[in-house]
Amino acid sequence: MSSVDILVPDLPESVADASVATWHKKPGDAVTRDEVLVEIETDKVVLEVPASADGILEAVLEEEGATVTSRQILGRLKEGNSAGKESSAKSESKESTPAQRQTASLEEESNDALSPAIRRLIAEHNLDASQIKGSGVGGRLTREDVEKHL
The missing domain is CATH 4.10.320.10 (E3-binding domain)
Structure with missing residues (x-):
């Protein structure tokens, strides 16, 4: 199992920095490839940072509210298949979560x-x-x- 850095995506030229808006996972949580881990907010846009592989979120290096720049390390992901079993069990309980979240945001x-x-x-x-x-x-x-x- 290797560790992979979770990086701030390249920001638009007109934007010097951004802030960490929301972490959707905590250290120790199982994640699947392309699952949104964290949202980064600039003056103009909110960027979603997905997991690059299946694994476990090992560490959060920049907390919510922190100011970050392009390519800065936000956290670390431990690659591995151990996420498969845990995330399949969690996915059943999470099926209603996106609908609830969307309703709350609309309100x-x-x-x-x-x-x-x-x-x-x-x-x-x-x-x-x-x-x-x-x-x-x-x-x-x-x-x-x-x-x-x-």
């Missing part, structure tokens, strides 16, 4: 999808997006809407 974002920059601005000021009237296309929130609300 949170009643003004369509919020851009990462708007989500960050709302979080910085501890605001409730549903209390702000959007003036963008389709009632979407804009930076100006949030700033007016302040």
Whole structure:
């Protein structure tokens, strides 16, 4: 069994750094190839970082909220077939999870999808997006809407 580094993907040229938004797995969890391990957020986009192989998440080196740059090591994955048995048992219980997660995110974002920059601005000021009237296309929130609300 060998260890594989989990790296920040190449960021767009206009973006110098990003932040670790959400780890979907904890150290010791079994993972399958192409399963999303972590989400990285920039001002413009949220990037999903998938597992490069089946195995076990060995270590998380950058916690949620940490600022990272292109190709920086986020964690380590221990390759191996041991994930196969564990993940098949877990997959049965996880089948309802994506639907529940999607429903929850739709309820949170009643003004369509919020851009990462708007989500960050709302979080910085501890605001409730549903209390702000959007003036963008389709009632979407804009930076100006949030700033007016302040």
